[in-house]
Amino acid sequence: MNHAKRATEFNKDEAKVNWHDKALWYVREKRDKSAHNVQGWEYLRQLGSEIKANVLSNLDEYLIQFESNAKKNGVHVHWAANAQEHNEIIQSILEKHNAKKVVKSKSMLTEECHLNPFLEDKGIEVIDTDLGERIVQLAEEPPSHIVLPAIHKTKEEVDVLFQEHLGTKPSQGNPEYLVSEARKHLRDKFLNADVAITGVNFAVAETGGFVVCTNEGNADMGVHLAKAHIACMGIEKIIPEEKHLGVFLRLLARSATGQPITTYSSHFNQAEEGKELHIVIVDNGRTEQLSREDFRASLHCIRCGACMNTCPIYRRSGGHSYDYTIPGPIGSILSPGKDLKKHSSLPFASTLCGSCSNVCPVKINIHEQLYKWRQVIVKEEKQPIVKKSILKTAGMVLSKPKLYKIAGKSARFALKHAPKFMIYNKLNAWGKARDLPEVKGDSFDEWYKKRKKNE
Amino acid sequence: MSREAILNSVKKNKPELLPLPEINEVKFKEDVDLKETFKNNVALVGGNIIETTVASIDDIIKAQYPDKTNIVSTTNKSKLGTISVDKNTDPHTLEHIDLAIVEGELGVSENGAIWVTASNSVVRALPFITNDLVIILNKKSICLHMLDAYKVIDNRERNFGVFISGPSKTADIEQCLVVGAHGAMSLSVLLV
Known part of the structure; x- marks a missing residue:
C-alpha cells in the first residue's frame, strides 16, 4: 500500500482529520512565537547547521574521541553495525544483569531496530514510559509522531484503552485523571525495573558525556532507580564540544513544542556509584546515507518534529500513513535510503512548499531532497501507467505552444459543458473530494490580446 | 564488534572536512533584567517563584506546603528535613517522599532552567521521585542564556547534572x- 492509500484510510474520519490538522498547526504557531522571542534565532539555526556539517565531515574522529572519553569515565561503549547487532548487544547486557524487567524512555532508534518485540520474544518485559509511547504500546500501534507519539488518538480512545489495561474508571477522557492513573501505573514499573534504556539527544565528543531531554521525567525515573542504564545512539548524535549544547538546547524544544527548553535536560557522564552505564553506538544505514552527497544533510536531524507540525500533507494524512519509524517530511527523505522500493511513494507525499525547510532548526534542505529523491525514484522504480502517460502527454503539450492553446480551449470548454462523469473520474485525482474551479471565459492569452486591441 | 567496520565506512563516505564555526556571541546579546526575565520564565514553565531571604526560607516553605511530613532537605539553608539521606541511600526508599528541598547552582534567564548537580541532590533520583520539589537559588547566580550557562558550569566534576x-x-x-x-x-523556586 502506498502513502496515498493509507492517507485515504486516515481521511475517512473527517472530524478527526480536522482536529489533527489544527492541533499540529497550533504547535507550529507556538514554535513561531517561541523562536521570535530569541535574539539571533536565524544565526542560531545557521550555527546548528554548520556544526552538524562539521560533525559529518569529521565523524570518525569525533566518534573515537567520544569513545575514549566515555571509557575514561568508566562507561562501557558498544558498536552495532545494524539493528540485529544492536538488539543482541542489549540482550547480552540484560543477561549479564539477569534482568527481566526493563523500562525504556523515548528512543526512535530502538523503534527503528524493533527492540521491543525482540526482547519480548526472549521473555523480557519492556515498558515504554513516555506517556504517549505507553498509550501506543498498549494499543499495539507504532508512534505516529516522533515528539507526540499518540497525537492520532482521541482522549476517549485513551480512556477506553486505560479501562482495559490499567483498570481505570470511565472518565469520558478526563486528561488529569488519566495522567494521574498512568503516573501510578508507571511508578510501579520504575520501582521494579532491573535496567533502564534511554535514547540520546546529544553526545559530546570532548567529554564523553551525553544529554537526554524529557518533559515527563521518565528517563530519569528509570535510570536513577535501575541498576544499569543502557543509552542507544545513532552515530550522527555526536557534537564536538560541550559548549555546542548551548546552541542545540536553545533550538530543540522551541522547534519541537514551543517551550523555551524541556523540563529536564539530563547530563550523564558517569554511572552512579555501584551501577553500570552502557552506550550502544549504532550505524544501521547511516554511513550509507553519509555517502550520498545530495542526501547526507538529512543526518543533521535533531528529531524535533517541526517539519511534521508544519507539513500540510502530514497534518492531513497522519503519521501512520508514512509506514516508517520517522514519519513526515524528514522521514520521507530518510526512508528511501533504507529501502527505495518500499518507501518510494513517500517523497511524493509533499507539495514541495518548502515549509519544512523553513522551520528546520538545523536547516536541512528537506524539500529539495524530496525533489531529488523523486528524480531517483522515477528512474529506478516502475511508475503507475496513468501517471506516466499523463506526464508524457503533458510534456508534449507544454512544449508545443499551438497544441497548448488547443488543449487549454478544449479543457475550458469541457469543464463548462461536459457531463460530470467525464470530469470527475479515476483519471482526475484533482477531482477527488473537491470541485474544480469555475471557468471564467477567456484564457490569459486571449484576455491579454483583447486588452492590447482596446488600448 | 563492528567498531572498525563502522569507522572505516565513515572514513570512506564522509565529505571533505568542513570548518567548525566560531560562535559570535554578540549576535545573542540582549539588554534584559536577568532576574525579572528569569522569574517570568519560571512562571511560564509552570513553576512558583518566590523572592525571599535565607532567614525566611522555612516559613515560606511551610506556608507553601503545609501538609508535608516526609521531607528531605539536602541543604543547610532549610531545617525542615524529617528524613536524612546520604549517597548510600537506596533510591527506592524515597518512594514516599512528599517534599525535597535542594539547592541549585545556576539559573538561566532565557528559559527558567536551574542547574542541579548530583552533589546538590545527594541521591540522583531525589528531585525526580519526590512528590514536590523546592529549589533554593542565589539571585546573583543567574545568567543570560544557555551558552553562558555552559561557561559557568564548565569547571565541574562531570558525573551527573540536570537543568530543571x-x-x-x-x-x-x-x-x-x-x-x-x-x-x-x-x-517552587526560592530566590535568596
Missing part, C-alpha cells in the same frame, strides 16, 4: 497540558 525547568508535565493526551507526569508534581 518547571514541574514535570505532559501533553500526550489530546495536547491537553497536564502538570505532574512522572517527576515532581510542583516546583
